[in-house]
Amino acid sequence: MLEVKDLHVTVEGSEILKGLTLSIQPGEVHAIMGPNGAGKSTLSAVIAGKDGYEVTAGTITFEGRDVLEMEIEERAQAGLLLGFQYPVEIPGVKNIYLLKAALNAQREARGEGEIPAPEFMKLIKEKVSFMKMDNSFLQRAVNEGFSGGEKKRNEILQMLVLQPKLAMLDEIDSGLDIDAMKVVAEGVNSLRSEDRGILLVTHYQRLLDYIVPDHVHVLVDGRIVKSGNADLARELESRGYDWVVEESAA
Template sequence: MLEVKDLHVTVEDKAILNGLNLTINAGEVHAIMGPNGAGKSTLSAVIAGKDGYEVTQGTILFEGQDIFEMEIEERARAGLLLGFQYPIEIPGVKNIYLLKAALNAQRAARGEGEIPAPEFMKLVREKSAEMKMDPSFLQRAVNEGFSGGEKKRNEILQMLVLQPKLAMLDEIDSGLDIDAMKVVASGVNSLRSADRAILLVTHYQRLLNHIEPDRVHVLVDGRIVKSGDKELALELEARGYDWVLEESAA
């Protein structure tokens, strides 16, 4: 589904990713872990098309398509969605406007008509109930005055409505208490299916107790230096990152 090959990225002339390779197949959940400053967030930001990142080398293919040929909104419509670590507040834009506009844009890209209003209303109500969000949130401005946990739940709500093929979640667990974490994790788990994939970017293993990954990668200095299954995350939790750093230096 996603193929990252030899990706080099600089931010303000500073090299952040230095030849990163990653393949994610449909049906898989991948976790990228690593110490602060390793470039974890850069990878998902580049895939989502955020400004300020310069790709100096390498390719990213999503379902065989070169994503650097696609506008930000085209990537999203094709099924690539990024859940932000710090979702911004958009005063005055109601959640309901965002959800409907986004869903209809995606449908239009697939050649489908707009979603009928009753169907849409049913859908967003169901999904907000799943995220334990009161329907009144739908009428509120996007993230405005939301707590940290509410913002994260709102990110997942957008995912549940838009059903991305590849959901990328950047530090989705930061700032969540255990109850909020369970709600968020259950939302993410409901996205799991044979034809979708999930990419988790996280600093802590804690999240992976709730969303079990198929593959765990350790990112150091802009490269994946070690990959393994979920046991690797537990080992990192127990032993820290130093032994991986030493191993990769050796």
């Protein structure tokens, strides 16, 4: 469903991604790991459409559509959703406004009508409780005054409500204690299905004990230098990144 080919991306004049190639099929969970500064967050930011990233070469297609030609909201409406490493606080905009507006925007793009109020309430009530959040979260402004763990749970809540085709989660484990991580991992695991792709970007293997990926890629200096299965993540945990870096340099 997602095809990234020979992607080169420049940020403020310096090249961060230097020919990244990645293919994700429906039903697969991919994890991208790598040392700091390898360009892990750049990939998901470019796919989501963040400003300040210049694609100098290569292509990104999603279900055959050229992602780089799509507006930011079109990408989301098409089912490409990014969970942020640092979710933005949006004072004055209640969670419930965001969830409903987002869900209806997606439905409208598919030519469907607005979701009936009772159906919507039932849906969010179910998802909020699944994420072990209180209903009062819905009344609070998006992420405003949320703890780190609450922000991450809120990102997953949005995923559960919006049911993307491809969920990209950028360092979703950063800043979480073990209990919060379990809740987040459960949320992500509940998203696993044969028609959905999941892309995890993480620095630590710890998350992958809870969300076991089908494919693990090691990103070093803007390129995927090694791919494998979940065992590769465990090997990285015990041996660190240096050996992969050396291997790739050789």
